Structures are given as structure tokens and as C-alpha cells.
Amino acid sequence: MNKDDIFQLFGRHVSSGKVQFFREAGLDFIFGRREGVRIYDIDGSRELYDCHCNGGVFNLGHRHPELVEALRQALERYDIGNHHFVSEQRARLAAQLTGLAPGDLQYAIFASGGGEAIDTAIKIARGATGRRQIISAKGGYHGHTGYALAAGDAKFRDPFLAASPDFTQVPFNDPEAIEAALSAETAAVIMETIPATIGMLQPDEGYFRAVRELCTRNGTLLIIDEVQSGLGRTGTLWAIEQFDCEPDIMVTAKGLSGGLYPIAATLISAELEKLFHRDPFVHISTFGGAELGCVVASKVLEISASADFLAQVQQLSVFFSSGLEKIRLAASPHLQEIRQRGLMTGLKFAHPDLGPAMARACFEAGLLCVFSGNDTSVLQFLPPLIISEEEAAEILQRLGNAIALAQDMLS
Ligand SMILES: Cc1ncc(COP(=O)(O)O)c(C=O)c1O
Incomplete structure (x- = not known):
């Protein structure tokens, strides 16, 4: 089935509202191949790092x-x-x-x-x-x-x-x-x-x-x-x-x-x-x-629960913490605060429209992220816990690009 047909079928039998929402938001992504920290559009047109992880479902990545x-x-x-x-x-x-x-x-x-x-x-x-x-x-x-x-x-x-x-x-x-x-x-x-x-x-x-x-x-x-x-x-x-x-x-x-x-x-x-x-x-x-x-x-x-795994998460947490602080300084005053514990992170922006704009910009920059439903000024940032430092560095770079893009979108 091609992407358009899937959208139509979904709109007819699962949720018309969601189809309308995703089309209007320009997020025409349909999960296709998924492996480890990455997900791919069904037509192969896009590859994203999954930094949503369904709120923690994919802590260990996809199809571990x-x-x-x-x-x-x-x-x-x-x-x-x-x-x-x-x-x-x-x-x-x-x-x-x-x-x-x-x-x-x-x-x-x-x-x-x-x-x-x-x-x-x-x-x-x-x-x-x-x-x-x-x-x-x-x-x-x-x-x-x-x-x-x-x-x-x-x-x-x-x-x-x-x-x-x-x-x-x-x-x-x-x-x-x-x-x-x-x-x-x-x-x-x-x-x-x-x-x-x-x-x-x-x-x-x-x-x-x-x-x-x-x-x-x-x-x-x-x-x-x-x-x-x-x-x-x-x-x-x-x-x-x-x-x-x-x-x-x-x-x-x-x-x-x-x-x-x-x-x-x-x-x-x-x-x-x-x-x-x-x-x-x-x-x-x-x-x-x-x-x-x-x-x-x-x-x-x-x-x-293994000690090695948790130590690795803590190490990644330190890595992200310094990378995110640099991003915050560069994006000040738009990015106000980094709320982080381990790899559970919220990026608090000054403007309530920036959460949704960031979700969209992240998509364009190659990251899947969503904003907090009850505080739209916060972008949830939940990378898989199994990423390597090289991948983490690339994710941070994409996040920095997304912030610049989101600011452009809003202005
Ligand atoms: C903190 C928290 N509790 C409970 C739930 C409900 O879980 P489920 O969607 O599996 O019913 C969620 C789902 O997002 C959640 O984030």
C-alpha cells in the first residue's frame, strides 16, 4: 500500500481527526522499518532518531x-x-x-x-x-x-x-x-x-x-x-x-x-x-x-537492572547534560531551562508555541520528539538508553539545528 492509501484507510476506519492533524502539521510519517535507536518512514523517505520512545516503551531501542x-x-x-x-x-x-x-x-x-x-x-x-x-x-x-x-x-x-x-x-x-x-x-x-x-x-x-x-x-x-x-x-x-x-x-x-x-x-x-x-x-x-x-x-x-547498563545510562546523562547546557546557552533566552534526570529530559522554552514548533522542527532535523501535552512550552526529549556517544553527539547536533529552525518558523 502506498502512503496516501494508508492515510485514507486510517482516516476512514481508525481516526479521521488524527489524519487531518498529521497532514496539517506536515508530519506525514508512517512507521516502517525500525531498528535500535532509529525509525524509518514506510516509503523510506525519512530516517529519524527516536527521541520520543513512546514515553519509555523503547528504552532499549526498537526490536532489541x-x-x-x-x-x-x-x-x-x-x-x-x-x-x-x-x-x-x-x-x-x-x-x-x-x-x-x-x-x-x-x-x-x-x-x-x-x-x-x-x-x-x-x-x-x-x-x-x-x-x-x-x-x-x-x-x-x-x-x-x-x-x-x-x-x-x-x-x-x-x-x-x-x-x-x-x-x-x-x-x-x-x-x-x-x-x-x-x-x-x-x-x-x-x-x-x-x-x-x-x-x-x-x-x-x-x-x-x-x-x-x-x-x-x-x-x-x-x-x-x-x-x-x-x-x-x-x-x-x-x-x-x-x-x-x-x-x-x-x-x-x-x-x-x-x-x-x-x-x-x-x-x-x-x-x-x-x-x-x-x-x-x-x-x-x-x-x-x-x-x-x-x-x-x-x-x-x-x-x-544490570550495573553496567545503569552506569552507561549515567555516563550518557553526563554527556547529554554538558551538550544540552551548550545548546541552552546558544538558544538563550528562547530556551529557558533544561529539566534533566538521567535521560528523562524536558527542554523548557519561553514561549508556549515553541514546544509544537520544536516537535515539527525536530522532525525536519531528523529526530522524533513530542511536546508535553499539559505544558506546550516543554519539549520532551527521551532518547533510547542504548545509544552510543557518537549517536548522542549527532542527536545533539540535530537538536541544535532544530532549535534554529523552530525559531525561524515562529518568526
Ligand atoms: C506516567 C504515566 N502513567 C500511566 C500511563 C498510562 O499508560 P498506558 O498508556 O499504557 O495505559 C502513561 C501513558 O502515557 C503515563 O505516561
């Missing part, structure tokens, strides 16, 4: 050979399995995941995507505390499903009448706002460690320690959403490890799939698992913890 091989071998023997029954693959992955998790998280409840895993976290918090209220960060994002949607931004909730008086939002980095919002009815506070959709905000020193203390004092559970920030993205396996804070519940998704087989998990303590003693079938998910996905996720963890 070890992951492809693990899936290939699993396909010789398994399918998704039966979600009601005991499973060796689920048991092994849960032990591996919880062994690598902070604090005393001992059980993993599997889902097929991040939103579902967040819903599970909120269900458990409500079930365990007998309370209804959930506090989350304004402008944060936890998914498009039920409770995840209710905990997120009004922009996504309101068209579907999904707002709920039981869900309260407070500004990020403001412990006093959490303290004021907490009540005897608060089941959980849910936070992304680094909120991506509101512009890669960096937690202030002591913020998560304060949130932890407030929750403990109030008998409220702390849910940490590591869907984007987890699995090595920030230089440690979990970003929350860097903030002296142990969550009661932690959610991982996106990168856990290796981009090959959807899987997500909600990690809880043995104490919280007691909630299921009376009826262990009270929460189920047909595709959650599919055995094929478990095999891929296990390999993802083996790679991502």
Missing part, C-alpha cells in the same frame, strides 16, 4: 535482538496462558520484579497497560483503607482508563463526564497543598516521580520525603507511578529510589514490554495482598500477565 529472541523462543512453547490459573512465568516475573522494587513490595498484579495497572492500584488503595478520596498532581497523567482518567487532567476527563468529587488535584512540589487536601477519607496520594505531561517537572529536594511522611501520618497510601520514569530512564532502575521515599504501591508499564508484548504491573506489599485473601478472583485481567509478555519483561529487567 535479545528481546526478539526471547519472544521468538517463547512463541515456540507458550501463548498468553490462562489468567485464572497458577503460572510459572507470572510467578518468576513477579519474584524478579518485586526483588528489584523499593521497600517491601512483595506481590505483583499484572495488567496489559499502564492505565489498567493504575486503576488496579487505586482499587487496592480504596479496598485496603475503606476510604474513597484520591489526591493527585495537577497536570499529571496516569492513563485514559477509569480511575486513572479521574486522577488526571480535566482536559481528558471532562469530554467523558469522568470527573469525580472523590478525586482532588494539587500542584506538584507543594507538600502544604497535599497536607491541606488530606482528610480522614483519603485513601491514596498518587504521583508520577517525574510528571512528564506537565513538563518533566523535577521534584524538589525533600518533596517525596515530605509526601511520604504526610501519607504515613494520615493512614493514606502512597502510589508511585513509574510508568515513564522507571526501568533505568533516570539512571537508577526506579526514579523514586533517588528521593528517599518508599511507596506503598508502585506501578510499572511502558518499557516493561520492550515494545514487543504489552505488559504492566502493580506492585504491592504482603500486607496489601491480604485484601485478596477472602476472594482471590475479585480482581482479574484476561491479558494481564500474558505468559509471552512475562518472558519479554523478564529479559527487559535482566538488561535494565
Whole structure:
């Protein structure tokens, strides 16, 4: 099929609005070949470095050979399995995941995507505390499903009448706002460690320690959403490890799939698992913890948790940090701030139109990047964690070119 035909078919049967949007934005890219850190247009006309990585799905690049091989071998023997029954693959992955998790998280409840895993976290918090209220960060994002949607931004909730008086939002980095919002009815506070959709905000020193203390004092559970920030993205396996804070519940998704087989998990303590003693079938998910996905996720963890891999991410982080600072100085005052932890980075521009202009300019310069949906002055910059320093240098050069191009576009 040629590109035009695909656009038309997609517009007729998947989303007319998206086709219109991408055509008008001049982003007529259709994913074709994809390999490691690069993606190619279906007609071969364009090659991009993937610096979006679907928010972390492609932390290990596209079609990582070890992951492809693990899936290939699993396909010789398994399918998704039966979600009601005991499973060796689920048991092994849960032990591996919880062994690598902070604090005393001992059980993993599997889902097929991040939103579902967040819903599970909120269900458990409500079930365990007998309370209804959930506090989350304004402008944060936890998914498009039920409770995840209710905990997120009004922009996504309101068209579907999904707002709920039981869900309260407070500004990020403001412990006093959490303290004021907490009540005897608060089941959980849910936070992304680094909120991506509101512009890669960096937690202030002591913020998560304060949130932890407030929750403990109030008998409220702390849910940490590591869907984007987890699995090595920030230089440690979990970003929350860097903030002296142990969550009661932690959610991982996106990168856990290796981009090959959807899987997500909600990690809880043995104490919280007691909630299921009376009826262990009270929460189920047909595709959650599919055995094929478990095999891929296990390999993802083996790679991502290794000391060598994390040291390499930290080294790349230093490399990017100095390169990005040079770019910031050259692009001042348009580029105001680099928000970076490991390879989780937001470029904060002075003008709210610069995020979208930069996404477009990056495309022209050979990079796939998107802007933060809830703060369009921020360009999200998420290179794969497996890039070499030579590739990183080329990416920085393309980014510098894109900034010049975006400024031209706006002027
Ligand atoms: C921080 C965060 N939490 C949860 C989700 C929801 O994950 P999914 O799209 O797999 O449902 C996302 C998705 O972008 C996310 O960025």
C-alpha cells in the first residue's frame, strides 16, 4: 500500500481527526522499518532518531535482538496462558520484579497497560483503607482508563463526564497543598516521580520525603507511578529510589514490554495482598500477565537492572547534560531551562508555541520528539538508553539545528 492509501484507510476506519492533524502539521510519517535507536518512514523517505520512545516503551531501542529472541523462543512453547490459573512465568516475573522494587513490595498484579495497572492500584488503595478520596498532581497523567482518567487532567476527563468529587488535584512540589487536601477519607496520594505531561517537572529536594511522611501520618497510601520514569530512564532502575521515599504501591508499564508484548504491573506489599485473601478472583485481567509478555519483561529487567547498563545510562546523562547546557546557552533566552534526570529530559522554552514548533522542527532535523501535552512550552526529549556517544553527539547536533529552525518558523 502506498502512503496516501494508508492515510485514507486510517482516516476512514481508525481516526479521521488524527489524519487531518498529521497532514496539517506536515508530519506525514508512517512507521516502517525500525531498528535500535532509529525509525524509518514506510516509503523510506525519512530516517529519524527516536527521541520520543513512546514515553519509555523503547528504552532499549526498537526490536532489541535479545528481546526478539526471547519472544521468538517463547512463541515456540507458550501463548498468553490462562489468567485464572497458577503460572510459572507470572510467578518468576513477579519474584524478579518485586526483588528489584523499593521497600517491601512483595506481590505483583499484572495488567496489559499502564492505565489498567493504575486503576488496579487505586482499587487496592480504596479496598485496603475503606476510604474513597484520591489526591493527585495537577497536570499529571496516569492513563485514559477509569480511575486513572479521574486522577488526571480535566482536559481528558471532562469530554467523558469522568470527573469525580472523590478525586482532588494539587500542584506538584507543594507538600502544604497535599497536607491541606488530606482528610480522614483519603485513601491514596498518587504521583508520577517525574510528571512528564506537565513538563518533566523535577521534584524538589525533600518533596517525596515530605509526601511520604504526610501519607504515613494520615493512614493514606502512597502510589508511585513509574510508568515513564522507571526501568533505568533516570539512571537508577526506579526514579523514586533517588528521593528517599518508599511507596506503598508502585506501578510499572511502558518499557516493561520492550515494545514487543504489552505488559504492566502493580506492585504491592504482603500486607496489601491480604485484601485478596477472602476472594482471590475479585480482581482479574484476561491479558494481564500474558505468559509471552512475562518472558519479554523478564529479559527487559535482566538488561535494565544490570550495573553496567545503569552506569552507561549515567555516563550518557553526563554527556547529554554538558551538550544540552551548550545548546541552552546558544538558544538563550528562547530556551529557558533544561529539566534533566538521567535521560528523562524536558527542554523548557519561553514561549508556549515553541514546544509544537520544536516537535515539527525536530522532525525536519531528523529526530522524533513530542511536546508535553499539559505544558506546550516543554519539549520532551527521551532518547533510547542504548545509544552510543557518537549517536548522542549527532542527536545533539540535530537538536541544535532544530532549535534554529523552530525559531525561524515562529518568526
Ligand atoms: C506516567 C504515566 N502513567 C500511566 C500511563 C498510562 O499508560 P498506558 O498508556 O499504557 O495505559 C502513561 C501513558 O502515557 C503515563 O505516561
